[in-house]
Structures are given as structure tokens and as C-alpha cells.
Amino acid sequence: MPLPAEAAALRGEIETFLYEEAELLDSWRLEEWTALFTEDAISRIPALDDPTRDPDNSVFLVAEDLPRIQSRARQLLGDTAWAENPRSLTRRLITNVRVTATEGDIVRATANFHIQRCRMERISTYVGQYRYKLVRRGASFKIAERIVILAQDTLRPQGVMSIIV
Amino acid sequence: MDTLTPHHRNSVESLFVEDEAAGIFRFSPKVYSDPELFDSEQQRIFGHCWLYAAHESEVPNAGDFLTRRVGGRPLLIVRGADGKVRLFHNSCRHRGTMVCRERSGTAKNFTCFYHYWTYDNAGRLIGVPEKESYGPGFAQSEMGLYEVRAEAYRGWLFACFSRETVPLVDYLAEARDYLDMILDQDEDGSVILPGAHEYSMRANWKMLMENTVDIYHLNSTHSRFMHDYLPRVLGLATPDPRTMNNGAMSPKGLGNGHAVIEYRKFSGVADAAKRKAWQAKFGAARADRMLDYTRTLVLFPNTLFIEQRRVIRTCFPLAPDHAEVTGYPLMPAVDDPAVRKQRLDIYLSFLGPAGFATPDDNEVMELIQKNCATLPEGAMIECSRGMGSSAPRPDDEAQMRAFWRRWRELIGESAA
Numbered sequence: 001m002p003l004p005a006e007a008a009a010l011r012g013e014i015e016t017f018l019y020e021e022a023e024l025l026d027s028w029r030l031e032e033w034t035a036l037f038t039e040d041a042i043s044r045i046p047a048l049d050d051p052t053r054d055p056d057n058s059v060f061l062v063a064e065d066l067p068r069i070q071s072r073a074r075q076l077l078g079d080t081a082w083a084e085n086p087r088s089l090t091r092r093l094i095t096n097v098r099v100t101a102t103e104g105d106i107v108r109a110t111a112n113f114h115i116q117r118c119r120m121e122r123i124s125t126y127v128g129q130y131r132y133k134l135v136r137r138g139a140s141f142k143i144a145e146r147i148v149i150l151a152q153d154t155l156r157p158q159g160v161m162s163i164i165v
Numbered sequence: 166m167d168t169l170t171p172h173h174r175n176s177v178e179s180l181f182v183e184d185e186a187a188g189i190f191r192f193s194p195k196v197y198s199d200p201e202l203f204d205s206e207q208q209r210i211f212g213h214c215w216l217y218a219a220h221e222s223e224v225p226n227a228g229d230f231l232t233r234r235v236g237g238r239p240l241l242i243v244r245g246a247d248g249k250v251r252l253f254h255n256s257c258r259h260r261g262t263m264v265c266r267e268r269s270g271t272a273k274n275f276t277c278f279y280h281y282w283t284y285d286n287a288g289r290l291i292g293v294p295e296k297e298s299y300g301p302g303f304a305q306s307e308m309g310l311y312e313v314r315a316e317a318y319r320g321w322l323f324a325c326f327s328r329e330t331v332p333l334v335d336y337l338a339e340a341r342d343y344l345d346m347i348l349d350q351d352e353d354g355s356v357i358l359p360g361a362h363e364y365s366m367r368a369n370w371k372m373l374m375e376n377t378v379d380i381y382h383l384n385s386t387h388s389r390f391m392h393d394y395l396p397r398v399l400g401l402a403t404p405d406p407r408t409m410n411n412g413a414m415s416p417k418g419l420g421n422g423h424a425v426i427e428y429r430k431f432s433g434v435a436d437a438a439k440r441k442a443w444q445a446k447f448g449a450a451r452a453d454r455m456l457d458y459t460r461t462l463v464l465f466p467n468t469l470f471i472e473q474r475r476v477i478r479t480c481f482p483l484a485p486d487h488a489e490v491t492g493y494p495l496m497p498a499v500d501d502p503a504v505r506k507q508r509l510d511i512y513l514s515f516l517g518p519a520g521f522a523t524p525d526d527n528e529v530m531e532l533i534q535k536n537c538a539t540l541p542e543g544a545m546i547e548c549s550r551g552m553g554s555s556a557p558r559p560d561d562e563a564q565m566r567a568f569w570r571r572w573r574e575l576i577g578e579s580a581a
Contacts, residue, residue, distance in 0.1 A: 047360035059360030061519045080388035083524035155518045156365040162524035
């Protein structure tokens, strides 16, 4: 079933935005990446067993506002984030992009990801779904919410998660 | 217990160099990598010691259960209809199948799907399809799930796979007083919040016992936390390593391999009303100590409690060079929402697989592990810091030596 032209165009815009974001992360242009967020942005990775919990009453893997998002990026770009020094090689495959809701200048979208990370002769993969709340700003978007739902029940196979997923 | 030959006993002794007068304590890197020592640990430590398994708040109501590996053994931890929490081997008495495959939930009964044998939530076998095929010697009342020896201390449930080990309160030795000092602060009790971090490291489990009570590494390994997160996000001054341990208590062994470090809180002053109330309740000196100091506790062999971050952390070996780590957030049952939020931020910013510190600790331990099996004969790991000092500090290593002396004793002792 073909999408109406307008919906297809919007999805194309979102895809372009997400591909650009992935490229910034894979090429370690993390300062530029933090510039994609709104002032009141949130970035979260909920617990693996239940992504619906309240971050103020349970433990997440990541639950950050903009100052923390920026701190994470600065730390990773500095030379004392030992777990990422030397840096990982990563490539992200972003697929299954879907616009799930639009309201005014807000677009909610989901996308699947498959990230391969290689460092010091070890390869790990992270697979899951992004859930975005994007706000239109001129010809592009800003990220107001970035929720990462990992499709795995524990991080034991990878050990830890020192890159930005 | 297995029988150790005198040769083995000597070889355990020879792994260590201890010279009090010279202030030297060293051990062979083989303690982290040797497969025979790993096998001995499985029997003599994980088959013998009390192991933290769960917190009673995780199964608050009758029928609440969770499944978890403890000491490598898949367990079913369930609160029976009678209100009692029991620990069982999660294994059907018929053919040994794992009976419960869910992480947690609430159930009256547990049915093994292999042949539909069914157990109630007190572990009794209550259903055997076509039971008439069994002979007169088949006593169903004796065919409940294998129960594990378990005892609780103030809500902390421990398992022990030996009948010979002393009761839990005796096993905890002087660590009990420190647990009291920590848990008395939660005036309405403590709860484990959901979202335990489950991760792993390609390193020996004992390294985490040392790393967690290593204050010396804070300014180097955790430089990014100390120099970016603390000042630039929280607006707190980075503690000066030359003065941050001023006024700290001496680290100490607490018997049976348990140990503690106790240092002044980096920031925050308790409100006067709380201090007054606690002074009346616990005595002035103890109340001040509870409020102004913070503690990190090692419960031998593999449980840690970091009071500042409110984490119960366990580390179970899978192989000499592979361990699984779990961090459970232990919070006051009743908490001001703003304070709870702050506690969670303190927890999450530092700890966990995506925290600003844990990945760097993993990196350190994995880099140690890469060397352990290949260093030249006679190579030693250095653990002498503060040895012989009249006033040892938390950034010394006395707390680690207490752990190692108990480890050496258990691995090296002759058969009972």
C-alpha cells in the first residue's frame, strides 16, 4: 500500500535526520550530536525487563537531561574515558523508520537499530528500537526525547555499554 | 569438603608474600587465573560461605517469586502462602528440569512443563499426573523441591550450600554492626527498587571486591567523573586527593574476610532536626558517625554495599576470567520524592553498564586479567599500601588484605 505523498515525504525527512545523527555518532562528532537536542531534552535507556517504568522511582541504564547528555559527550571526547580510549569503531544500521504521530511541529517516530561495535579485538552488537519525539526547527528537527529500547534481557553478553547507543 | 594435599596447601601459601615489618603484602596473579584455584573456590568459598541471594522486599506478598542464579545455582525464591520466604533449587524432582522460567511474578503453584509435576509455593509436590504408576516406595510428601539453607538479616536473604557453616549472624561477625549503622538510617525499612543492573566482566570476580573498596583509584580511573560530572553537572568541587581522606576512619577487617572503608561524606550536611532525633535514638557519637560518614562494606566473599550510592552489588564467577555482576538499588522504603530522585541520580551517574564509572572499572579489571596467566614466574600483584601504618587511610589497601587473608585461609585449609 503506497503511502500518501505527504506522509512519504515526512518519513523521508525523518530518515535523513536519523541517518545524519547516526553518522555523527559513528564518526565521534559528539559535540555536534549534542547540538541536535532541545534545551529541555531527555535521553533515556530504560531497564531491559520493563521499559514503561518511572525513572524517578526505578533504575534505568541511562536517564539524562541536556547537561548530562553534554557531559557524557565531553567525557567521551576527553582522554580519560578509559573504556573508550582507544575509541571503539562503530557502525549503525537504522531501519524500519515509522512516523507514529504528528501534532503541530512535533513528530513522534520510531526506528530500529543494529549497532556493531569493535574494540580491542572484541565485537559487540546492540539491537533495539529508538523512540523519538522530534520538534521541527526550520528545515530540520531537534530531539526532545530519545528513548532507546534494547531488544535483550541482560547486558551480560556485552559486559557494559560504554558507547552512546 | 574436598581433600587438599599438603602440596596444595603449601602452594596456596606460596602464592602470597607477607612481611609485616617490611610493610609488604603481595600475591601471585595466578589467584585470578588458575583453573585449579577456581575449582577450589567453587567448593570452599561458594559451596561454604553465606551468599547474598535477594532482599525480602523483592517478594513482599504471599506467592511472590523470583528466579536467580546464586553461586552458579539456579534458585527459585518464593514467599509461601504461609508468609515464609524459602529458597529452592529450581529443579523438578522428577527429571531435573528447571521448573520456573520466569524472572519474577506471583504464583500459587509451579508446574514443570516436562510432565506437569506441580509444586505449591512452599515447595511441596502437589500434583503428579497418573501417579498410580509409581510403587509403594514413592513418597510424594518427601518429593518437594530441594530447599536451600537460607537465613535473613534485616531483610537481606542469604543462601548457604553447606550445613556446616556457622549461622548467618555469627558469619557476619563485626560486619553486622556496620549493616545496622547503614540500615538504621532507613527508619521505615528499605526496599529494592526495580531495574537491577545486570552486566559482566571478562575478569576474575575477586578484582571487583578490591576495586569497589579502592579509594586510591578515584582520581585516576574516575577522572572524568571527578573532573567533569561533579563540577560541571552537579556544581560540586572535585575532592582533592591529598585532603579528601582527612578525618576518615581507618579501613578495617571485620572478621571472616569482611571489611569496611569509612570516610567523610563529600558533600551534604544533615538537617539539625534529624541529627537531634538520631542522637536521642542512637547516642550522639553513633548518630554523628551515621550522618557525617559513609561506608563501603565487603561481605565476604562476593557482596558489596556502597552506602553513598545505595547499591547492593554481587559478583559471581563463571570462569577464572569471567564474572557476572548485579547491582540492586536499596532505597529507604519511605522517601521524599525529590530526595529519591537525587539518590537515583547519584546511583545512575556513577554505576551500571552505561554509568560514568563502571565501564572504566571494567576496563581496568579486564586489562589486569589479560596479563594474569602470562607474567613471568614469581611475578606479584602489589597490595601493600598502608601496611604497618599507625593510621591507615581509606585509600590504603588494608581492607583488601583482610579479604585476601580469609581467602587464603579457606583455599589453603586442610580438609575438615
